[in-house]
Amino acid sequence: MTHIIAIANQKGGVGKTTTTVNLGAALADHGKRVLIIDADAQGNATSGVGIQKGAVDSDIYDVLVNEAPMAGAIMPTAHRNLSIVPATIQLAGAEIELTNQMAREMRMRLGIEPIADQYDYILIDCPPSLGQLSINAFTAANAILIPVQAEYYALEGLSQLLNTVRLVQKHFNPMLNIEGVLLTMYDARTNLGAQVIAEVRKYFQDKVYDTIIPRVTRLAEAPSFGQPIADFDPKSRGAEVYEALAQEVLAAHGESK
Ligand code: ADP
Ligand code: MG
16 A cells, blocks of 8 residues: 655745655665655755756646646656655746646646555655645645644644645545654754643644654755765764654554564
């Protein structure tokens, strides 16, 4: 079975893309066939796995707006078992262009269907908004993984996110689950982090992963080299924690080693 997971939080800068790329690479290192779908016009997941914009022929925009086959947009990466459907800046127009199209919420799901069984995990990197692109991702996904930055106001905006999840469940995808909530950018030097963790655990209970992603510079440096942390600095703390997260995700699907 293919697990389709949307990595979502309409807040920017909470670690969605970092989690998509590094969880994807870590799952691939467990021998899973992983596809990342970049659904953010920023294209940070695309460049983060080393794909140059100039090398892209067909991207997620073509799939969503022009109904091009997903298979034609899939590109291999330098990381074994890890492929990506890239995004380029033209995706910025998709929100508006989809507005007047038939079955606009279903485009991602329809695009994934024919290629799904080639992968064990499909991770969709969502944009920082709850517009058509995120709704497409939620309609296509089995579950959403929510990165939450361990800082004040961490929970702010999450009721809006959960509301969108409920609307998508009601209208398009009754099977949509919460995969898990991931605390990110934790800074052990402040007391604040511990308070926030307690608050998030109280709210989401056992949905919160035991693994907490610390704020570490190596994770911020890796994208400019176009590499997941597992390749950029495999012995680093960042690589270790995303490997721990991958093990939790695998265990949740009864796939631990
Ligand atoms: P989002 O996709 O939610 O906007 P990103 O994953 O792009 O967030 O992260 C925002 C910025 O923070 C990026 O520059 C990224 O490299 C950096 N970053 C993400 N996670 C960490 C971390 N755990 N430690 C340090 N920097 C991080
Ligand atoms: Mg991002």
